Amino acid sequence: MDAEMEDAETQAGIEWDGGGGGADAVLGLATGGASVSLCYHQAFGPHDDLVFLEAADDLLPDLLQGRVTVRGRPDEEAVLCTPSATYSMKFVGTSNSVFLIPPGEPSAPCLRPDNTNGDASAADAVAAAIKLAPGNIELVRTAPRLDKLRSLLRERPYILDEDLGDGFQHKKGLYTWQDLCKLIQASDGELLDGLNTLSAVEIDGFWRTVDANSVNTILDMILHNSVLHDWPLNAVPENDVLSVMESDGFTHKIVTHCLNRFGTKVEQEARSFWSLDEKRVCLQFARRVLGAGKMKLANFMDKWERSVPSGMCVDLQMLEGEVLCDKLGAETWVRAFSVADLPLTPADRFAALFSERLKWEWKDLQPYIRDLRVPGVSSEGLLIKYTRRTQPSSEAEPIFTAR
Known part of the structure; x- marks a missing residue:
């Protein structure tokens, strides 16, 4: 058989027109022992530009309509992206002989399995193989790889009154949508969701986050004018x-972005209004108060309550996933620890959490893992994989440590 294969591969130099294989005869085989004879196509060879791809039925419409892209840098493992999902690509070898048979009637002449040339119209030459595949690429749904997105957008946050200037050097650290599609391994839909999660905004064609001090300035001006x-x-x-904000020197784009970040748009009687969200506004003021470092809980609550707009009420539950409270003797201290700064992959997320604390109670841990999304794996599955759970008694809160 090896000799036959070598002789057949010498035909690889013959140009292949994309057909001449008789695949319809193979597809039309009935079950229950039906068979066809097989010969080597006159252009049989390695054809390294052809790779088998195993795909589920629900992926076929996107594949056949050309709505998929392969994304990844040379030093990264490639992923396949549909408009809304990301799939890892893994080559899986096979010990079986898997032949690629093109469509159309078998070409003549072709090489029979007995290593003799023959007429493809003969009864024993129904299908002609163009390639013997050593395996196929397997697609597995995976989470988008968005950690890089956060680091890229943090290179050049938008600052009020900035002057980008002209030339390449002035655009360094800025990324268009096309740039991000090339650099981030995520579908378009997942990439857009990631940008929204990071409160990014497109300014002059570049996707940017807004500097924290600039956000505070704009929010203060909105509240002041209110x-x-x-x-x-x-x-x-x-x-x-x-x-009013434009007369103070703020562009519509950045003001609308901040209104959307801290409120919800409401249409009433053919007019548009913004309802500022109490939790989001209060959270922003809490971040400011904790900007100087950890504080005693009582002092923090007092300063926080006095800093928020009149009519808004603070509640420590607003800060789930944003702060940690530590008991030191008789005092409780509070410090900033935001889920937004933690890695997005489960392994790195749990490593960072257990680096911060060796033991976690569920009420403290849950806000820091509820955003993790791994296709096919539940939150309970992640806990089993990355943590050990102990519970001294049925009434006691469970404690989680690193596995």
Whole structure:
């Protein structure tokens, strides 16, 4: 057989027109022992540009309509992306003989299995193989790889009154949508979700996060103008606030972005209003208060309550996934520890958490892992894989340590 294969591969130099294989005869085989004879196509060879891809039925529409892309840098494992999902690509070898048979009627002449040339129209030459495949690429649904997105956007956050200037050097660290599609291993839908999660905004064609001090300045001005113009915080008129903020030197784009970040747009009587969200606004003020470092809980709550806009009420539960409380003697201290700064992959996330604390109670741990999404794996599955659970008694809170 090896000799036959070597002789057949000498035909690889013959140009292949994409057909001449008789695949229809193979596809038309009935079950129950039906068979066809096989010969080597006159252009049989390695054809390294052809690779078998195993895909589930629900992927076929995207594949056949050309709605898939392969993404990854040379030093990364490639992934296949549909418009809404990401799949890892793994080559799986096979010990069976898997032949690629092109469509159309078998070409003549072809090479029979007995290593003799013959007419493809003969009864024993129904199908002609163009390639013997050593295996196929297997697709497995995977989570988008968005850690790099966060690091890229942090290179050049948007700052109020910045001047980008002209030339390549002034654009360094800035990324367009096309740039991100080339650099980030995620589908378009997942990439857009990632940008929204990071509160990114497209400014002059580049996707940017907004500098924290700039966000604080814009939010302060919106709140200041709400008091000045007697706008209720649950019904800030869009046209009015944009006009006033523009007169103060703020662009519509960045003001609208901040309104969307801290509120929800509401349409009433053919007019647009913004309802500022109490939790999101209070959280932003809590971050400011903790910017100087950890504080005693009582002092923090006092400063936080006095800093928020009139009419808004603070609650420590608003800060789940944003702060940690540590008991030191008789005092409780609070410090910033945001889930937004933690890795997105489960292994790295749990490693970072157990580096911060050796033991976690469930009420503290849950806010830091509830955003993890791994296709085919539940939250319970992640806990089993990465943690050990202990519970001294049925009434006691479970404790989680690293596995």
